[in-house]
Amino acid sequence: MTRSATTMRADILESAARLFATAGFRGTSLQDIASDVGCSKASLLYHFTNKDAILTELLSPVGRELAELEERLAGLDGDEAVRGAVAGLVELSLRFRREATILIHDLDAMTSRPEVPDMPDMKALTERLVDALTGRSGDPRARVWGWMVLVGVTLTSAADLAVPEETLRAELTRGALRALGRPIH
Amino acid sequence: MTRSATTMRADILESAARLFATAGFRGTSLQDIASDVGCSKASLLYHFTNKDAILTELLSPVGRELAELEERLAGLDGDEAVRGAVAGLVELSLRFRREATILIHDLDAMTSRPEVPDMPDMKALTERLVDALTGRSGDPRARVWGWMVLVGVTLTSAADLAVPEETLRAELTRGALRALGRPIH
DNA sequence: GTCAGAACTGTCCGATCGGTCAGCTAAGGT
DNA sequence: ACCTTAGCTGACCGATCGGACAGTTCTGAC
Numbered sequence A, B: 001m002t003r004s005a006t007t008m009r010a011d012i013l014e015s016a017a018r019l020f021a022t023a024g025f026r027g028t029s030l031q032d033i034a035s036d037v038g039c040s041k042a043s044l045l046y047h048f049t050n051k052d053a054i055l056t057e058l059l060s061p062v063g064r065e066l067a068e069l070e071e072r073l074a075g076l077d078g079d080e081a082v083r084g085a086v087a088g089l090v091e092l093s094l095r096f097r098r099e100a101t102i103l104i105h106d107l108d109a110m111t112s113r114p115e116v117p118d119m120p121d122m123k124a125l126t127e128r129l130v131d132a133l134t135g136r137s138g139d140p141r142a143r144v145w146g147w148m149v150l151v152g153v154t155l156t157s158a159a160d161l162a163v164p165e166e167t168l169r170a171e172l173t174r175g176a177l178r179a180l181g182r183p184i185h
Numbered sequence C: 001g002t003c004a005g006a007a008c009t010g011t012c013c014g015a016t017c018g019g020t021c022a023g024c025t026a027a028g029g030t
Numbered sequence D: 001a002c003c004t005t006a007g008c009t010g011a012c013c014g015a016t017c018g019g020a021c022a023g024t025t026c027t028g029a030c
Helices: A005-023 A029-035 A041-047 A051-074 A081-097 A097-105 A122-134 A140-158 A165-179 B005-023 B030-037 B041-047 B049-073 B079-095 B097-105 B122-133 B138-157 B165-179
Strands: none
Touching: A005 A051, A005 A097, A005 B049, A005 B138, A029 A041, A041 B049, A051 A081, A051 A097, A051 B097, A081 A097, A081 A165, B005 B030, B005 B041, B005 B049, B030 B041, B049 B097, B079 B097, B079 B165
8 A cells, every 4th residue: 555645744744743742752763653654664764854854844834833923923012912922822822732742842852953944942932931930021022922832831731631722712812911911901 | 989878879869860950851861870970870770770760769859848838738728828839839949940840841751650759740730730821720729730830841941041049939929929810919 | 568766665783772780899897 | 807798880681762775566657
């Protein structure tokens, strides 16, 4: 049985995403992925140059969307920017639950990943988190980005639990705005 | 050069704690620890039955203190309980920065670790985090425990940065209380 | 039917992992 | 001085890791 290249790549990415999210990148071997897909380990390395390339391709949409969001927010300022950033990040976190889980999971392995286009520097992102929670930075946008990490952590667990998506979206938005000192008016 | 047993064990735990916090449990090999301590890999396994035992002994004080705090808070209720829990957890997070980092780092590897006395069930802890951020639970204490995880994440980064401890304590407490809807009066 | 190239695999490789074990060394009691 | 024992080590083990590569099977164009 020979699948088409595009189908096979999609299947590999799907399996890898699920396994990386549950056992971590380091905790998932190529054999694990191959068994899950139902092919040989060598086949994985036919479609992807190496294990890192699988992760890279898996995360690249996240980086792209984050860059787009940042661009979209560049025009706004003040209260509008904060509420727009919260809404956008909550939305992205919901759309990329698994990817957020993976990012949070092996933070150290992710800190420098220049081969992913537009991938945010996780080191910088966690520094923003510190700024957000300690109130060290006066820039409201820094605090919003910090909150994004928290949302990611939350979804790490929430993905397993039966929390309706609408509830998650509403409560995460409310919680974020309240933590930022900007309750919903 | 032969160190005393207690000194050697302390040195091993110190090196392991530092390495685990920066590279993760899985990302740190016995050889890494041995090189850092300045002894052979076999020597580690003379003082500890296996790699897991090192981590277990490293984390046991955290579990003990958490259990003590929970006991101390059992008598309180309402606003007193919330503020007591926040103060206690912030204090513990500051005292056990590295241990918190390790716990957050390899969450999946930590979820079931019954061999650590009084070690909190990390699975339950992350569920509390979800409750806290989604407002699903009405129990204020659940939301406090969830916040503890966030504080841990924060310190993961803050440990590297030059943030004065007093600033951290004050701002973390303030942020936690505000996120819990209980601003300092 | 033929054939080129894409899809796929079995097998092997060096490196590294956690862990075992027999034996060496130094210290302290007698 | 002798001997026991705690402390420590080099060498080795089986398992598993990511990856390389030659070779086999499938498929679509002609």
